[in-house]
Amino acid sequence: MLVDDYDPLKGKMLQILDKDGNVDSALEPKIDDKRLLEAYRIMLLTRIADEKSIRMQRQGRLGAYPPSKGQEASQVGPAMALGNEDWMVWAFRELGALLMHGAPLWRTMLYWMGNEEGSNYGEGIRITPSSVPVGSQIPHAVGMSFASKYRNEKGVTLCFFGDGGSSEGDFHEGLNFAGVMRTPTIFLCQNNQWAISLPRELQTASKTIAQKALSYGFPGILVDGNDVLALYSATKEAVERARRGDGPTLIESFTYRLSDHTTSDDATRYRTEQELKYWNERDPIDRFRTYLIRKGIWDDAKERALAAELNQFVEGEVKRAEDFAKPTLDxxxxxxxxxxxxxxxxxxxxxxxxxxxxxx
Ligand SMILES: Cc1ncc(C[n+]2csc(CCOP(=O)(O)OP(=O)(O)O)c2C)c(N)n1
Ligand SMILES: [Mg+2]
Incomplete structure (x- = not known):
């Protein structure tokens, strides 16, 4: 069990791919090539759609947008471990996870254009609408997973929130209830080191966010949030634990927001070039690409072809969103x-x- 080997009180972090893309073969998960390439495609699509959304906001074509740049592994890795029967409950900065769990890109764009139809991902796609009030989705996710358990359903619930969300009362209420009732919930904290301009060290005096799980009576694990294989493995183990009735897990994904908080923010006002440089060298997409190349299933020509295809795909999705009927006042x-x-x-x-x- 990974959670037994990575004691969050010791601040030990699960890493399978290091920053240069070297794999720890003892921990390498068995994932077929098709699925690995699908995850890579979604990570790249998230990056391209992110950049497009920022440009569109600047052009007045989209209301506001919270970029995912730097957090693609932290979003796609956990979502990879879910099945169609599982629910995903998110905050607002999880585009990669939405796409991996089946949300159409154009619907997500429609949401940021201010249209509630953008939260309608389609029949059978188990994703709740965005929860902008920080932390408010945590009790919702616990209630949903409690309902699944009560009805003897197989599905588990993966709940995303940020380091900022971990300071809300909703976090305590949600995790406490989940611990007592042993709900099938996976709490995924994307610790991207900032809550707008508030740094992680002013968020909590705990050494890690993962260790908070121990006080609620269930396992917590600290994971390198820019390592898609580590996120997948930790989440898969947590999903299996939840599915067999052994209750919740808290996963702290230690990552970094490389872009501004939203299109209304200017992160240069509160953080240094040095910090950005450190994290740019740990880009989750570069790391995963190196792994795929070394595995012999990826190369420069494939990369160029995919980037061209995704850019074209994004344009098509933008058109679909912009052609959709505008919402009325009602x-x-x-x-x-x-x-x-x-x-x-x-x-x-x-x-x-x-x-x-x-x-x-
Ligand atoms: C209850 C509540 N308080 C304040 C805000 C304003 N606000 C929006 S995002 C945010 C910071 C959230 O930080 P974190 O949970 O770390 O998520 P991140 O933005 O880093 O993804 C704040 C304070 C809000 N949306 N809801
Ligand atoms: Mg944060």
């Missing part, structure tokens, strides 16, 4: 409650009048 208000309360209705009426629309 759509904007209608998504909050099943039955609209009077306070919200009066705001809707105000905006209707303001826009010269007919009263409802």
């Amino acid at each position: 759509d904007v208000f209608g998504h909050t409650y099943a039955e609209m309360p009077d306070s919200l209705r009066s705001q809707l009426e105000f905006h209707r009048r303001d826009l010269g629309l007919k009263e409802g």
Whole structure:
């Protein structure tokens, strides 16, 4: 068991691919080549879609966007360990995980364009809508996995949140309940070292976030968050534990946000060039590519062809999102409650009048 060998109190971190792409063959997971290449494709697609989304925001074609650059392994690795019957509950910076679990890219873009239809990933895709209120998705995920257990269903729930999310009361309530009820939940903390401008060392006095699991009575493991194989292996083990009824796991994915917090942020105001250089040398995509090349299943020509194909694919997805019907004022208000309360209705009426629309 990986969790037995990586005691979070000792700050030991699971790593299978080192920063130069060398693999620890004793720990190398057995994944068929097709699946490895699929994961690589999604990681590259995430990077390309990220860059496109930032440009679109600058052009006024997308409202706001939280980039995933640098966290592609941290998102795709855990999602790789899920089956179609498993749920994914996310925060807002998990594009790679969404794509790996089957969300169409154009729908995710539609969401950042301000259209709630962007949260509709399609029949059978078990992904909840984004939760921007930090940490609020954690109790939701625990409730969902408790329901699965109660109904004797096979599916487990993978819940993403950030280092900032680990300071919220929702984190404590969620993990405490999960520990007591032994829910089939995998808590995946993407510790990207920052919560907007608040650094990790001001977030918590704990040496690691993973060790917090121990106080809730279940295993925690610290994993190199830029190593897709380590993330896959740790999550797979946690999924198997949850599926056989042995309860939750907390995984701390130690990674770094290489871009700004969102398109409304300027990270140069609070962090150094040196820090960025350190983490740029640990790029999760470069590391995985080296591994695939050494395995003999990837080369420069394939890389060029894939990049061209993905750029074209992204353009098609953008078109699909932009061609989709724009939301009406009623759509904007209608998504909050099943039955609209009077306070919200009066705001809707105000905006209707303001826009010269007919009263409802
Ligand atoms: C309850 C709540 N408080 C504050 C905010 C504003 N806010 C948005 S993201 C964020 C930081 C989140 O940090 P972290 O959980 O580490 O996730 P990251 O942005 O690094 O992915 C804050 C404070 C919010 N959305 N919700
Ligand atoms: Mg963070």
